[in-house]
Amino acid sequence: MKDTEGYVTADGRQIGGVLMELRNITLKFGGVTAINDISFDIREGEIRAIIGPNGAGKSSMLNVISGFYTPTEGSVWYKGEQRPKMKPYEVARMGVARTFQNIALFEGMTVLDNVMTGRLTHMNAGILSQAIWWGSARDEEMENREKVERVIDFLEIQNIRKTPVGRLPYGLKKRVELARALAAEPSILLLDEPMAGMNVEEKEDMSRFILDVNDEFGTTICLIEHDMGVVMDLSDRVVVMDYGRKIGDGSPDEVRSNQDVIDAYLGVPH
Amino acid sequence: MAHLTEGAEGSRSIPALLARNAREFGDSPAYREKEFGIWQTWSWAETEEEIEAFALGLLTLGVAEGDSVAVIGRNRPTLYWAMVAAQMCGAIPVPLYQDANAEEMAYVLDHCGARFAVVADQEQVDKVIEVQDRLSRFEQMIYVDPRGLRKYDHSKLHLFSSVQGEGRAARDRLLPELERRRGGLGYDDTCVMLYTSGTTGKPKGVVLSNRNIIESGKASSEFDNLRRDDEVLAYLPMAWVGDFIFSIGQAYWTGFCVNCPESAETLLTDLREIAPTYYFAPPRVFETQLTQIMIRMEDASPLKRRMFHYFMDHARRVGPRILDGKPVGTWDRVKYRLGEVLVYGPLKNAMGFSRIRVGYTAGEAIGPEIFDFFRALGINLKQLYGQTEATVFITIQPDGEVRSDTVGVPAPGVELRIGDNGEVYYRSPGTFVEYYKNPESTAETKDPEGWVATGDAGFIEESSGHLRIIDRAKDVGKMxxxxxxxPKYVENKLKFYPNILEVVVFGASREKCCAFINIDLSAVGNWAERHNIAYSSYQELAGHPQVLDMIQRHVEETNESIARDEMLSGCQVHRFLVLHKELDADDGELTRTRKVRRKVIGEKFEDLVNALYDGSDSVYTETEVTYEDGRKGKIKATLEIRDARVFPVAQPQVAAE
Structure with missing residues (x-):
């Protein structure tokens, strides 16, 4: 293991030891190498960004972390142990929640019901007792509903609690998705382009919520984002990918002055 | 009303009324607030405990008698408690408008000499921190919602619940002191200080005594037979005198329950869930609601739409008469009953008005069509006329004598007088003590005998004894x-159209009247959608030729109706333009209570006013706007100016000599 000391961020937050480590990850789809021998770690309490031009392999990386893809080579270490091959729902049970680049909510269900699905991994009652709303199912639902209501309050979506998701504008759907992920009380929250397609005001709101989540619940956040301004402002450390390789890793300032990164974004004659 | 000096039934202050309520009906609900999706209730006994704990906490922080305690935030039980707790400590609560920007707050905070502020959340904390160095006496701040505040410097910043905790811990030590202060509150001591929104100049601090609040609360509660089991929804700004009277004065006198919504956005849902029995809203709220209903009916299925219009026509004809207990034919009654089942009942339920016994509107004139719409549904909506300086009540409409064009008879205990220039004067137990630190203004407004000038022009109708208000005394002018x-008369007529949000009419000492018009984005936007009109911004929609055509029709219809009024037929709107931006309190164009600041607008848009009068067809303009975060920007636009048809004035019948 690497050091478990952590560091202190520019704004004075204490970042803990390594929560998740990706060691020499390679991911191949037939002849295409989406990720080529990448290693980095995510520490407890930090906001970690993965950036890179289109097709760099960012979403694939997130899919590896969430267990959707199994890496061709390399290993994922979580809380000090090597993670065996797992189904995505098993990964979710271990405390990894995510949002999707192109919103994956149940359009016909209300916001409340959608967020409640985030609690599914915490529910154990059998189908029968759930169907007749009795005993443990009842207590469990009440307990979970309370947690969900706290998330709804936190993200200020009380006014759309009973609104079907299909009727909401895009920016709000993104927020509902975040709410669902948060409802799972994750240790690591994966955000796949949380601000894509948003206007400036919505971006500001979302940034505020991401910082608040990290601050209030101490949730570790790993995000992919295209908006450079947002990434540099939000994150503590940044991994830069290009053509499936890691070309930079460090604080936003270090990354910004890294020649490889500048080349990747501005383009150089190959 | 015999021994006023002793206070009504011996209760000389709000904390004394609280003690009475907790003693006599401690289990009845006093406050409700929706939190985490569930309505939480506090009984009067629990409320007393909470308030006392906070008052003791304030003592541990060093609140002295006579200190000002600012209270800033949306309507929440905690903030109401903070006000009463301040009173318990012998301090003076000063509620501020929560949407005021830091600059506006700085003025009030400094003027009232606040040593403490109790605020809702991070937003308000930030605003106060921004200006606190400029405040001479300011010391400490208490916040209710800790979110986002963890990393702030907490040497002068405290969490509401921990202040209560400190208070509870120090109870044995400090209770005697609190008892002494509570017992020492006199009937003529200051109860609250409220800053008027100020259509002109800087806000003034209106000092209201316990006598003002309790006498007004008592008289008005008795006037409308308010009961302990009544429910109100507290959603209007806490800094406004009306909210203080409804949610504290009347609530503590009568002992009814004050319900606080979950957030401003959930207001309509919460209104529906609570279904208040006693309700107050400014005309704008009723206007918005009517607009919403009309928009939704346009989108409803043809059958529903026809049913709605059929029964509403019937309700407009007989509904108000039924409400006033006037004779109505049997067939009409049966039809109204049927309408109640099919249309009125569901509609009232959807709006949250199912249980209203008494509803009031005030603040601005309400369009007769809007007023009649709600009365036709069987909602006992009435008007009152008042102001901060009168502790709200000047005139009030008794049941059965409700009309849209008058504001009622003098409220109990109020004397009324009309000045030579038509200005309305009053004198009452609610008459304010003074403007804080402003003896000149006090003397200008209140004469030594206690008569107060309202600034409104009006007259008392001989047949009914009701007061009719024409306009602000200083706005009524000559052409x-x-x-x-x-101008208000014309503006109100135009504002009845759902598509028109705001109007400013010019014409004083001019040949003819011209107008600025603001479209209502939700109504016009919906209309545009239905007519396949594409637009990308407010500005584009406001300047769309079809929108202008529609507004022009509204103006011409209004002109036609004004032409019929002998006295005011000269006020027809000859030319108008549709403004490229919404008039906004942040830009100083409206007051915080959303009244038009005529003079400011006239000066700011001088180029547009000139264009209206010089006959040009269009005008190019640049306007400075303030964004919500305080940044400023410019918007540019070329506005089309339209001529509206005016109608020949109805010739007054000249008596033959």
Missing amino acids: ADGGMFA
Whole structure:
């Protein structure tokens, strides 16, 4: 293991030891190498960004972390142990929640019901007792509903609690998705382009919520984002990918002055 | 009302009323607030405990008698408690408008000499921190919602619940002191200080005594037979005198329950869930609601739409008469009953008005069509006329004597007088003590005998004894030809159209009247959608030729109806333009209570006013706007100016000599 000391961020937050480590990850789809021998770690309490031009392999990386893809080579270490091959729902049970680049909510269900699905991994009652709303199912639902209501309050979506998701504008759907992920009380929250397609005001709101989540619940956040301004402002450390390789890793300032990164974004004659 | 000096039934302050309520009906609900999706209730006994704990906490922080305690935030039980707790400590609560920006707050905070502020959340904390160095006496701040505040410097910042905790811990030590202060509150001591929104100049701090609040609360509660089991929804700004009277004065006198919504956005849902029995809203709220209903009915299925219009026509005809207990034919009654089942009942339920016994509107004139719409549904909506300086009540409409064009008879205990210039004067137990640190203004407004000038022009109708308000006394003017100019009258007529949000009419000492018009984005936007009109911004929609055509029709219809009024027929709107931006309190164009600041607008848009009068077809303009975060920007636009048809004035019948 690497050091478990952590560091202190520019704004004075204490970042803990390594929560998740990706060691020499390679991911191949037939002849295409989406990720080529990448290693980095995510520490407890930090906001970690993965950036890179289109097709760099960012979403694939997130899919590896969430267990959707199994890496061709390399290993994922979580809380000090090597993670065996797992189904995505098993990964979710271990405390990894995510949002999707192109919103994956149940359009016909209300916001409340959608967020409640985030609690599914915490529910154990059998189908029968759930169907007749009795005993443990009842207590469990009440307990979970309370947690969900706290998330709804936190993200200020009380006014759309009973609104079907299909009727909401895009920016709000993104927020509902975040709410669902948060409802799972994750240790690591994966955000796949949380601000894509948003206007400036919505971006500001979302940034505020991401910082608040990290601050209030101490949730570790790993995000992919295209908006450079947002990434540099939000994150503590940044991994830069290009053509499936890691070309930079460090604080936003270090990354910004890294020649490889500048080349990747501005383009150089190959 | 015998021994006023002793206070009504011996209760000389709000904390004394609280003690009485907790003693006599401690289990009845006093406050409700929706939190985490569930309505939480506090009984009067629990409320007393909470308030006392906070008052003791304030003592541990060093609140002295006579200190000002600012209270800033949306309507929440905690903030109401903070006000009463401040009173318990012998301090003076000063509620501020929560949407005021830091600059506006700085003025009030400094003027009232606040040593403490109790605020809702991070937003308000930030605003106060921004200006606190400029405040001479400011010391400490208490916040209710800790979110986002963890990393702030907490040497002068405290969490509401921990202040209560400190208070509870120090109870044995400090209770005697609190008892002494509570017992020492006199009937003529200051109860609250409220800053008027100020259509002109800086806000003034209106000092209201316990006598003002309790006498007004008592008289008005008795006037409408308010009961302990009544429910109100507290959603209007806490800094406004009306909210203080409804949610504290009347609530503590009568002992009814004050319900606080979950957030401003959930207001309509919460209104529906609570279904208040006693309700107050400014005309704008009723206007918005009516607009919403009309929009939704346009989108409803043809059958529903026809049913709605059929029964509403019937309700408009007989509904108000039924409400007033006047004779109505049997067939009409049966039909109204059927309408109640099919249309009125569901509609009232959807709006949260199912249980209203008494509803009031005030603040601005309400369009007769809007007023009649709600009365037709069987909602006992009435008007009152009042102001901060009178502790709200000047005139009030008794049941059965409700009309849209009057504001009622003098409230109990109020004397009324009309000045030579038509200005309305009053004198009452609610008459304010003074403007804080402003003896000149006090003397200008209140004469030594206690008569207060309202600034409104009006007259008392001989047949009914009701007061009719025409306009602000200073706004009523003369046109160049000597005809009477009453801009509010015209504006109100135009504002009845759901598509029109705001109007400013010019014409004082001019040949003819011209107007600025603001479209209502939700209504016009919906209309545009239905007519396949594409637009990308407010500005584009406001300048769309079809929108202008529609507004022009509204203006011309209004002109036609004004032409019928002998006195005001000269006020027809000859030319108008549709503004490229919404008038906004942040830009100083409206007051915080959303009243038009005529003079400011006239100066700011001078180029547009000139264009209206010089006959040009269009005008190019640049306007500075303030964004919500305080940044400023410019918007540019070329506005089209339209001529509206005016109608020949109805010739007054000249008596043959």
